[in-house]
Amino acid sequence: MSKTWDERVAAFWDRADDKHPQRMLEDMRALVEERGMDDSEAMFEWASVHDFLGREGEAVPLYRKALDLGLSGDRLPQAIIQLASSLRNIGEPATAVELLRSAPTSAITGNARLAFLALALHDCGDHDAALRVALEALAPALPMYGRAVSRYAAELTESSHQD
Structure with missing residues (x-):
């Protein structure tokens, strides 16, 4: 065959x-x-x-x-x-x-799309957004501390949106 x-x-x-x-x-x-x-x-x-x-x-x-x-x-x-x-x-x-x-x-x-998005954001100079995307993609896979990592990730870009 x-x-x-x-x-x-x-x-x-x-x-x-x-x-x-x-x-x-x-x-x-x-x-x-x-x-x-x-x-x-x-x-x-x-x-x-x-x-x-x-x-x-x-x-x-x-x-x-x-x-x-x-x-x-x-x-x-x-x-x-x-x-x-x-x-x-x-x-x-x-x-x-x-x-x-x-x-x-x-x-x-x-989550490969998110990994490449984080890299592209980093290359654009948007380091906080890049880290946030990476951490948000990682958080669900963490057996412990996933909620804390998600919260910290959100804080990375919340302060820049308040300005």
């Missing part, structure tokens, strides 16, 4: 190795060409390999194209986070913050 396209993509990522970038690009290109550059999932995977190889500037328009093509399902929240991370890495943290603040929550990515 032959593997589905998604199974072959998963196998690609299982063996991903940035020590051989040209081979990675060639292998992913072959997978993408099976579906075509007008397929949102193929475009997402093409963006992802560029991102993985540290080519965030090339990945950004590819992620945007995947989203414009109607990417949905489990890949959608991943694409939003990965696009935001790439934007942050190429010096556009404010755009990343906008994207992450409006991104839906997802079981597939959990």
Whole structure:
């Protein structure tokens, strides 16, 4: 029985190795060409390999194209986070913050959206908000002191909003 396209993509990522970038690009290109550059999932995977190889500037328009093509399902929240991370890495943290603040929550990515939002806020110089987001994401996982951490997190930005 032959593997589905998604199974072959998963196998690609299982063996991903940035020590051989040209081979990675060639292998992913072959997978993408099976579906075509007008397929949102193929475009997402093409963006992802560029991102993985540290080519965030090339990945950004590819992620945007995947989203414009109607990417949905489990890949959608991943694409939003990965696009935001790439934007942050190429010096556009404010755009990343906008994207992450409006991104839906997802079981597939959990609190990853909040982790990347905290990083982007930090890069924007909004350190209190970054720490608040990080602490609010962490608080529910604390077996003790979760309420105290949540309260302290709220205090980080309440004083700046009162001015």
